[in-house]
Structures are given as C-alpha cells and as structure tokens.
Amino acid sequence: MGQIATGQDIDHRDVFENPTAAFRPSAYWFWHSIPTEEVCHAQLGDFKRKGIGTILIQARLAMSRNDYLSPAYLDAYRVAAAIAGQLGLKLGIYDDYNWISGQAGGRTVAGRDDLRECHLFWSSSGDARGEISGIHPPFARTMGADIVEWQYEGSVIEWCQWTVEAALLHSSGGINGLDQVVDVTARTSIVESNGVSCTYAFDGVPGEGQMLTVFVSARSTTSRLINYLLPQAAERFIAVGLDPLVEALGNLVPDPVGFVFYDQPAAGFYKWDQISGSLGNSLLFAPSLPGAVSLGTDETFAKTLLALLRDVGPETLRLRARFYDAYSALMNEAFSGTLRRWAKGKGITFTGHEILPHIGSWSLNGGFTSIDPRVALAVDFFGIDAHRHETAVDSNNFVAQLAPKLGDSVARSNGRSRCVVETYASAERTPVRAAGQWELTLETMRAQAIRLYCLGARQFLWHGVYQTDGRDDDPTPFDNPRFDFGPGINFEPWWDYHDLFAQETARISAFIEPATPRTPVAILYPLQTAFAEGPRHSHATHIGVWCEWLLAQRCDFMFVSEADLAKARIESGRVLVSGLAFDAVILPSVTVLETETTLRALDAFSAAGGIVWSFGDRLSTVCDAAAPASGVTSMHIDRMPGINDIEALLAGLPHFGPVIASKTAERPWQWVGYEADGWWRIVLFNDGAMPLVSEISFGDGFDCEVWSATTGKVEEAAVFNRLTVTLDPQEARCIRLRVTAQEPAGEGRLTARPSLDVARAIPLVDGWSFAPGTGAAFVPISVGTGWETQGFADFSGTGIYRLVLEIGEEAVWFLDLPEVATVVAVHLDGRLIDRRGWRPYRFALGRLLPGIYSLELRVANTAANRYYTNTPYLGDTADKSGLSAAPKLIPLTH
CATH class of the missing domain: 2.60.40.1180 (Golgi alpha-mannosidase II)
Incomplete structure (x- = not known):
C-alpha cells in the first residue's frame, strides 16, 4: 500500500537506497483501548524508528464495541493520523472492528434486521415432512466463545422468516436429466418454526423410489454479520462504519490516509443436522439470487439448486459452474463494487483480501479445510481482484505458500503487479491458534519476508504491532491481548533490531520492482472446475504439487485465467499475456472450462509449438459448448505429476536470460x-x-x-x-x-565471507559473567548452553554477557558466535562494533594490539519464556535463549 512510482524518470537506484513506504514493512496497529495522544506519539515514533512505513489501526476484541467508532475513538483516530503524517508514515483505514469486514462492530445491522445474513439450508428424505435443525457455525466455534459472543448477540444463534424457496421430487437413485425432476415448490410450505428450527410439509406423498429435497431460507435474528448479496448492506456499512472515519479525518484524507483495507468479508459457514450432498455449507440468499441464477444457467432456480447437491445428468457440472459464477458475480458487485465506487469517490485506494482457502498451503484448498469456499468471496480470485485498486492477500505462519504467487498473478491479469501480503502467526504447539508464536525470531520473520518477495509480494504487512502486551497469568485468547494472535512484534525483546530487517527487505522489494519476472510456465487457474467440482476435487492438490515441484526446480510460473488466454497473443511459440511470456501452459486436473474460446487459444498455442500439458482428470465440460468437450493438449497424464514429469517438461522448454x-x-x-x-x-x-x-x-x-x-x-x-x-x-x-x-x-x-585463519581460532569458553537485564547483578555463566537452563528459564529480554579478553598478538580479529538465540550487539571497550539479527553472527573487531579488552555481548531472546509462563502454551521446555556455543576469536589470514 502506498504510491508506486512509474515512468522513465524514476531513479531506481535512489528508491533502492531509500525505499518508499510502498516497499517498507507495514503493520496493523492493534488498539485494545482508546489511546491517549501521548501513547500515539510514543508508539508511532517507535514504529517509524524501527523502519515501518505504513500503519493500519485495528480495533481488537479487547476494546469494547461501544468504544469502537465512538466520539472519543474518532478523536483519537484523527490525532493518530495527524501524528503519523508529521512523522512521514502512511496510514490506511482498516475498515472494521476485529475482522470480517462489513459489520462495523455490529452497527451495520443495528436497527436494520433485513441486512443480517440470510442463508439457504436444505434437507432430503423420502418423507413428505422434514425439518431443518441443529444449525451451527463450526468455523466460528473453533475460534472460541469470545468469537461467538462477538459475532452473535448474546452468544445465541437464532433464525426467523423460514421460507421454502424450492422443493423438488426426484429419484432416490440416479437422475439422467432434469426432465426427471418435478418442481413442487408451490405445494410445500413451512408448518412450524422457532428460533432454531423449522418443519416443512409437502401436500402429497413421495412415491416409491422418490425423494423430496427442500431448500429453505432463513434470516438470522442475532448475527452481526451481513448479507453480502445485498448492495444495501454495503451502503449501510459505508454510512455507519466508513463515512464517520473519513469525516473525522478531514483533510488527512488522502494523505497520509490513502487507502481503505477490507479483511475476509464472509458470512457464517453453517452446517446443520440434515446437510447432505456436494455442497459443504449453507448458501447466502437474497431476492435477487433466483433471477441472476436463472439468467446465468438458462434453467429454473429450483432445479439448478438440486444440481448443486447431486448428479442430475449430463448438465450437472455446467449448471454448478454457471450457478456459482452468477452467485459470485452478484456478491462481488454488491459488496466489493459498492465499496470500490465509494473509495474512488473519496480519492482513496480500495484494497484488502478475501478468505483464502489455501492459506499456509500450496494446495488450492489446503488451509481452511473445514469450509466450502464456494459460498463466500473465496474462489473467483481474478474476478474479486478486478474490483480492487491494489492486490492484497493473507498468509499464515512462516513457510512458502500459494497466496503471494496467486496474488501477483491476479494483479497482473488486472493490469497491475505484485501484492501486499498480510502475515499472521497461529500457534503450532497448542490447539489454541490465537495464542500465536511468541517464540518467533527475527531471522524466521526475515526469511519469510524474502521468500514472499520472491513469490510475488511487494509489501510485507505484519499482524501486528500491539498497544499493550496484555495481562500476566491469564491464558484467555482474544480478550487478553497477549494471546490475540501473538506475537505483537514491538513487545519482542528483539524489536530494537527490527530496523535492520525493515531496511534490508524493503530494498530487496525495491530491487525487484522495475523488472518483469521470467516465468516459463503458466498454470491455468481452474475456476469453473473449482465451482463445479468443489474444494475436495483433485484440481486443488494438483495445483499444490505443480507449484512445489516447479519451485524445487527453481522454475518460476504464474497463474492465468481463461479470460487471460482469450486475449493472449502468440509469438514465436510463446503465449504473451498480462505482460508475461510463457512457453508452456499446464491444466491441473481441469474438467470444466467456461468457453470454447479457451480451447481455440490453447489449440493455436499448441499448433505454434507451445507446450500444453494436462494432468489428472480429463476435460469433460465446456459451459458454452453444445457438444461434450474434447481435450486439447500436447500431452495428458492420468495421474498426479512427479519429479520426472516436471523435469521432462522443463527439458523441452527454450531458455532465455542468465x-x-x-x-x-x-x-x-x-x-x-x-x-x-x-x-x-x-x-x-x-x-x-x-x-x-x-x-x-x-x-x-x-x-x-x-x-x-x-x-x-x-x-x-x-x-x-x-x-x-x-x-x-x-x-x-x-x-x-x-x-x-x-x-x-x-x-x-x-x-561475504572473509578469509579467516580458522586453524588459529581461539575458543572463548571460560570467564564469562551474565546479567539478566540492565541494572541486574552479574553472575558466572556457561556459554555452552542457554541462560534458560542456568536459572533464568522465564527471563525474556536482553541478557548481558561480559568477558575480560586478552589479545596476545596483533592481528585483524573477527568474533564468531556459532549459536545465538536470537539477536546480538557486540561492544568492545564500550564501543558498539555492530548488531546482528540473524546468521551469520560474525563481527569484524578490527586490528587489535596485544592487551586486555572488555568484551560485552548484549543478547535478546524471544518473549515466549516470559509470556507463556503459567499458561498451557509454554510447552515441555523453555525456549532457547542467549549463547549456547562458545564464541571464537579468529584472525584474518595473513
């Protein structure tokens, strides 16, 4: 987020030396209460000194919802924005309370029950009567009671306005075509209902071998989440959630407050006792949906709904793909389209990220495996991105993953490039994910940032920096800020070294900016297959395997859409699209395409000498084709690709460049x-x-x-x-x-390695003393094991090691620290030599004459041993801290 300069007059060397906010790390600033002006000055000044370029204020659950958007909150928000501007920081509007954009801390639906989420549920049986009951949101419940309380008034989940939207009689066995399905919607009605269930009845009797499937809509009476199919909900959200902020900010918009950022707009992913079929969660419902679906499918709404659950003959996959296409387009326009127009009218950038089912994974649905993403803004990534001014994605933990690569791909498809990557940490050693990773090191964070830049990120967005470090001896997630998706990196003992991370990684991002990536391979994003087959289909795992194998061979790639291929040019056996050039196109278990235009484009590319490979399931359906699809590939393999397949593909590709x-x-x-x-x-x-x-x-x-x-x-x-x-x-x-x-x-x-005379290395084993922080008494300590094993198990902070050092010969000396947990500053005779936040911990001490010197090492660990004490999150042993191998003095080779 931030302005990306373009044009011939840009001095890329100057931007590299002094990166702008567009390349510097950004961070959510968690507000757990309304801050004073003094706190705003102190914290924003600290963020600036540590190299952060952009801040997004985010109210968290520890803050009362009554305080959110209150006059005092708005006053503090303006004060903070003004201070940020004075400091040269950029500010963005994080658009909601906690997360899940659109609810404005419950204000959107307050007094407007018609805007609360409304869902379609269904039941199938051989009886004339049936019920919908046991509705529950597993996705919210797994996050804990505090999340349920925040999303549902009184922590109660209740429903009203139960309405039969479709009822169909059909065979309980196979269905060969929709002509075998009878629409009995007019003969089916709700006969009993309450806040948690309803009973429906059909005025006839299903015959032998028949089944009745009934779809019932209901609106929540207690959910604070909105109906994303309704543009009125987005308009109300703007009126009560965004306009007050912009009005309070006044002339601070659009500089320094230049953008609005949305976060995972999604209604509940409900399940219930009677759920069955190929769709894993309830669907949002609005009066506009039946017409949009009928227009998109050329079939009645009722019969199309049945195709979502079960096989209805040759038209099944086409109907599913067309349904979700219409459903997603309606949601995109109602929510994202409305917000984009508002942002444009205010002169600010519209950005943010949807739910990414692949978060933390390479498999397309390897992250949030408990949901069916088709019911949310979570599948049509190219279409979603078309409504943004700048692309943003979400990532979890500190491993390479799909999000930045897909983010860069959709950005280029929509005329931009690269993306903002929000990174949050979820606990790995406890089932309470919100407990986070206070054991995070700066080295781990830096490595992840650089990997993200190699995968398509422009800016690293950290989740987050904290207003407070919360309360001791209280393991409650969310309510205790300490365990609200920790760590708050500004409370990590290594925070003073963050400027090293910020400056280096920003320069790496700025270095990448002027160039176009070399991407020999295009992977077709199988949108229609994802719509028709669902998240458990093999296309999801095929994508993951292709990504991992290509990267293992250091072959870069991008995703392309069918629309990209339709507008592509073919030159010299390469397909040119979105400013990129590809030698091969991969179809990962693609069974459904939207249009025959895609087939013609792939045919033309193959005829021109390009490589088109498909793996896994074969193409069977093209939505706008009258006849069944026939494959178009240079090669098809009916299985998951292996390393030999990848190597064979790469061996056949032409090479250009270094x-x-x-x-x-x-x-x-x-x-x-x-x-x-x-x-x-x-x-x-x-x-x-x-x-x-x-x-x-x-x-x-x-x-x-x-x-x-x-x-x-x-x-x-x-x-x-x-x-x-x-x-x-x-x-x-x-x-x-x-x-x-x-x-x-x-x-x-x-x-970068100096020529050292390792044969003359001097281990510094004995004589060390240690103090757990400034002002503490020094005691003898071993440098062969961390301080956590020597009486300081719960100390998190900067430990000070001292040694009286005798140099026996004149030489240019280096100090090598083999194992440091986690950052260190070296002082010699009171003079700072240097600081290191990651390996190698090697320091040039300069030419030293024989004599006695005072060596001091200030080592900071992580906050884990302090913050996890007296909680279930500590683990079996304390985290490693300080030095755990003897330092060495090594002279430069003569």
Missing part, C-alpha cells in the same frame, strides 16, 4: 526478471543452515552490478564470463547483469 547453476545439493531461493533495456535482475537467498554455491553465466560474458540490500550501495559494473556466488546461511544477494560487448575479464567470485 543461467543459474547450483554447485551444491541444495539450491538457494531465487527471483529472476528482466528490464526493457536488456538488464536482468537476480535475487538469491539462502534460507538454510549451510553455505550454498551457485554459478551464473550469461552469453559469452556479462556486465555485473552488485546491489547491497544491507547498505543500499551499488558496486559499478564489472565484466565476467562466469560468476560464482557463495551464500552464507541466511544471506541474500541482489545482482544486476546484461550481456556485454566488452571482452570478458574471466571468472568472478562473490562472497
């Missing part, structure tokens, strides 16, 4: 892209524990620049015919190169 060959078993992360003037940009990152070596070649020789993300400086071009790059653990490199007309100078070597 060649990066790995000289070690493991390969570094890489991002490769090209500029219009012939220069190429490469990012290499070693996220492992051992050094990695790569060799770069490009034509007969190349000019090479090294851009230091640590310092912001650029080493002017040298000429090589080959460049060997050695990456220490956790080291990142930014390299720019182009084919040269000069005579190559020979082989180059790039390494």
Whole structure:
C-alpha cells in the first residue's frame, strides 16, 4: 500500500537506497483501548524508528464495541493520523472492528434486521415432512466463545422468516436429466418454526423410489454479520462504519490516509443436522439470487439448486459452474463494487483480501479445510481482484505458500503487479491458534519476508504491532491481548533490531520492482472446475504439487485465467499475456472450462509449438459448448505429476536470460526478471543452515552490478564470463547483469565471507559473567548452553554477557558466535562494533594490539519464556535463549 512510482524518470537506484513506504514493512496497529495522544506519539515514533512505513489501526476484541467508532475513538483516530503524517508514515483505514469486514462492530445491522445474513439450508428424505435443525457455525466455534459472543448477540444463534424457496421430487437413485425432476415448490410450505428450527410439509406423498429435497431460507435474528448479496448492506456499512472515519479525518484524507483495507468479508459457514450432498455449507440468499441464477444457467432456480447437491445428468457440472459464477458475480458487485465506487469517490485506494482457502498451503484448498469456499468471496480470485485498486492477500505462519504467487498473478491479469501480503502467526504447539508464536525470531520473520518477495509480494504487512502486551497469568485468547494472535512484534525483546530487517527487505522489494519476472510456465487457474467440482476435487492438490515441484526446480510460473488466454497473443511459440511470456501452459486436473474460446487459444498455442500439458482428470465440460468437450493438449497424464514429469517438461522448454547453476545439493531461493533495456535482475537467498554455491553465466560474458540490500550501495559494473556466488546461511544477494560487448575479464567470485585463519581460532569458553537485564547483578555463566537452563528459564529480554579478553598478538580479529538465540550487539571497550539479527553472527573487531579488552555481548531472546509462563502454551521446555556455543576469536589470514 502506498504510491508506486512509474515512468522513465524514476531513479531506481535512489528508491533502492531509500525505499518508499510502498516497499517498507507495514503493520496493523492493534488498539485494545482508546489511546491517549501521548501513547500515539510514543508508539508511532517507535514504529517509524524501527523502519515501518505504513500503519493500519485495528480495533481488537479487547476494546469494547461501544468504544469502537465512538466520539472519543474518532478523536483519537484523527490525532493518530495527524501524528503519523508529521512523522512521514502512511496510514490506511482498516475498515472494521476485529475482522470480517462489513459489520462495523455490529452497527451495520443495528436497527436494520433485513441486512443480517440470510442463508439457504436444505434437507432430503423420502418423507413428505422434514425439518431443518441443529444449525451451527463450526468455523466460528473453533475460534472460541469470545468469537461467538462477538459475532452473535448474546452468544445465541437464532433464525426467523423460514421460507421454502424450492422443493423438488426426484429419484432416490440416479437422475439422467432434469426432465426427471418435478418442481413442487408451490405445494410445500413451512408448518412450524422457532428460533432454531423449522418443519416443512409437502401436500402429497413421495412415491416409491422418490425423494423430496427442500431448500429453505432463513434470516438470522442475532448475527452481526451481513448479507453480502445485498448492495444495501454495503451502503449501510459505508454510512455507519466508513463515512464517520473519513469525516473525522478531514483533510488527512488522502494523505497520509490513502487507502481503505477490507479483511475476509464472509458470512457464517453453517452446517446443520440434515446437510447432505456436494455442497459443504449453507448458501447466502437474497431476492435477487433466483433471477441472476436463472439468467446465468438458462434453467429454473429450483432445479439448478438440486444440481448443486447431486448428479442430475449430463448438465450437472455446467449448471454448478454457471450457478456459482452468477452467485459470485452478484456478491462481488454488491459488496466489493459498492465499496470500490465509494473509495474512488473519496480519492482513496480500495484494497484488502478475501478468505483464502489455501492459506499456509500450496494446495488450492489446503488451509481452511473445514469450509466450502464456494459460498463466500473465496474462489473467483481474478474476478474479486478486478474490483480492487491494489492486490492484497493473507498468509499464515512462516513457510512458502500459494497466496503471494496467486496474488501477483491476479494483479497482473488486472493490469497491475505484485501484492501486499498480510502475515499472521497461529500457534503450532497448542490447539489454541490465537495464542500465536511468541517464540518467533527475527531471522524466521526475515526469511519469510524474502521468500514472499520472491513469490510475488511487494509489501510485507505484519499482524501486528500491539498497544499493550496484555495481562500476566491469564491464558484467555482474544480478550487478553497477549494471546490475540501473538506475537505483537514491538513487545519482542528483539524489536530494537527490527530496523535492520525493515531496511534490508524493503530494498530487496525495491530491487525487484522495475523488472518483469521470467516465468516459463503458466498454470491455468481452474475456476469453473473449482465451482463445479468443489474444494475436495483433485484440481486443488494438483495445483499444490505443480507449484512445489516447479519451485524445487527453481522454475518460476504464474497463474492465468481463461479470460487471460482469450486475449493472449502468440509469438514465436510463446503465449504473451498480462505482460508475461510463457512457453508452456499446464491444466491441473481441469474438467470444466467456461468457453470454447479457451480451447481455440490453447489449440493455436499448441499448433505454434507451445507446450500444453494436462494432468489428472480429463476435460469433460465446456459451459458454452453444445457438444461434450474434447481435450486439447500436447500431452495428458492420468495421474498426479512427479519429479520426472516436471523435469521432462522443463527439458523441452527454450531458455532465455542468465543461467543459474547450483554447485551444491541444495539450491538457494531465487527471483529472476528482466528490464526493457536488456538488464536482468537476480535475487538469491539462502534460507538454510549451510553455505550454498551457485554459478551464473550469461552469453559469452556479462556486465555485473552488485546491489547491497544491507547498505543500499551499488558496486559499478564489472565484466565476467562466469560468476560464482557463495551464500552464507541466511544471506541474500541482489545482482544486476546484461550481456556485454566488452571482452570478458574471466571468472568472478562473490562472497561475504572473509578469509579467516580458522586453524588459529581461539575458543572463548571460560570467564564469562551474565546479567539478566540492565541494572541486574552479574553472575558466572556457561556459554555452552542457554541462560534458560542456568536459572533464568522465564527471563525474556536482553541478557548481558561480559568477558575480560586478552589479545596476545596483533592481528585483524573477527568474533564468531556459532549459536545465538536470537539477536546480538557486540561492544568492545564500550564501543558498539555492530548488531546482528540473524546468521551469520560474525563481527569484524578490527586490528587489535596485544592487551586486555572488555568484551560485552548484549543478547535478546524471544518473549515466549516470559509470556507463556503459567499458561498451557509454554510447552515441555523453555525456549532457547542467549549463547549456547562458545564464541571464537579468529584472525584474518595473513
């Protein structure tokens, strides 16, 4: 979020040296209560010093809903925004209380019961009477009682206005066509209802071998969530939730407050006792839905509904795809379209992210596995993104995952590039996910940020920085801010080192910005298959396998939509779309396509020499085709792809640009892209524990620049015919190169590792003293094991190690710290040598004469041992803290 400068007049070196807010880390600022002006000054100033560029204020559950949007809240919001502007920070409007956009802390539906979520439920049986009962929201309940209380008034889930929307008689066995289905909606009615259930009755009797399926709508009387099919709900949300903020901010909009950010707009994912069929959750319902569905499917609403649950003959997949297409389009326009128009009218950017069922995973539905995403804004990612001005996605925990790659893909399809990636931590060692990961290290966070940039992120959005660190000895999730999706990184002991992370990662993002990624492979996003087959179909896992195998081979890729292929150009055997060039198109277990235009585009690409591969299930349905579909591929394999398949595909692809060959078993992360003037940009990152070596070649020789993300400086071009790059653990490199007309100078070597005389290394084992924080008494300590094993198990903070150091010979000395948990600053005779937030912990002490020196190491661990004490979240042992291997003095080789 933030303005992305474009054009020929941009000095990319200057942006690299001094990255703008668009590239700097951003963060949710959790408000657990209304802050004073003093608190706003202190915290915003701190965020600025630590390198954050953008802040989004987010009211959390610890804040009373009565305080949210109150006059005092709005006053504090304006004060905070004004201070942010004075500091040069950018601010965005996080659009709701806690999360789930559209409810405005319950204000949207207050006095407007007609806007509360309304759902379709169903039941099938051989009886003339049946019921809908036992409705429950498993997704909300798994989050705990506090979430239920926030979403439902009085923590009670009740319903009203039970209405039969469709009733159908059909065979209890197979159905060969919709002509075998009888619509009996007019003969079926509600005969009894209360707040939790209803009974319906058909005025006839199902015959032998027949079944009655009834669809009943009901509106919640207690839910604070809205009906996203109603534009009136979005309009009301704007009136009571967004306009008050914008009015209070006045001339602070659009600068520094330049955008509005929405978060997972979604109604409840309800299940009930009688649920059955191919749809896993209830559907939203609105009076506009039947007409939209009938128009989109050329079939009655009632019979189309039956196709969502069971096979109704050859038209089943087409009807499902067309239904969800109409359903999603209605929801997109009603909610996102309304908000985008409002944002445009206010002169601000509209952004945010939908529910991503793949969060934390490569499989398309490997994250929120308990939901059927078709009932929400959660499948048509290309269509959803068309309503945004800037793309944002959600990510969970600290592993590579699909979200940024899909986010970059949809952004490029809609005329933009890259995306904002919100990252939150959920607990891994306890079932209470909101307890978070106070054991998070800055090294882990940095590694994830760099991986995200390689996968398509522009900006890292942290969830979040905290107003308070909550209460001791209280494990309650959400209500105690400490366990509201911790960690609050500004309460981590390593927070003082965050500026190192912020500056380096922002430069890596800025370095990537001017170039177009080299993406030989396009993966067709199988939207219609996802609609028709549902989240458990093999297309979801096929996508995950393709992503992981391609990345393992360091082959970049993007997703494309059917609409992308329809507008693509084919040149020299490559398909050109969204500013990218592809040599191959992959169809991951695609069974349904929207249009024959896609088939013609794939046919033309294949005929021009392009590669079209499909795996898994075969294409069977094209929604606008009169006849059954026939496949169009260079090759089809009826199974999951394996490494041999991926290698065979890549072996058949033409190559252009630099060649990066790995000289070690493991390969570094890489991002490769090209500029219009012939220069190429490469990012290499070693996220492992051992050094990695790569060799770069490009034509007969190349000019090479090294851009230091640590310092912001650029080493002017040298000429090589080959460049060997050695990456220490956790080291990142930014390299720019182009084919040269000069005579190559020979082989180059790039390494940050000094030439040390390890045979003369001096282990510093004995004589250390330790104090748990400034002002504490010093005691003897071993550096062979962490302080958590030596009487300081619950100490989280900066521990101070001291040693009287005797240097026996003059030399240029380096200090190597083999194991540090987690960050360290080295002082020699009271002078700061340097700070490190991640490996390698190697420090140049300079040329030292023989004599006595005072060495001080200030090591900060994580907050886990302090905040998890006396809670169920601590685990079996305390987290490692401080030094756990003896430091070494090593002289520079003569």
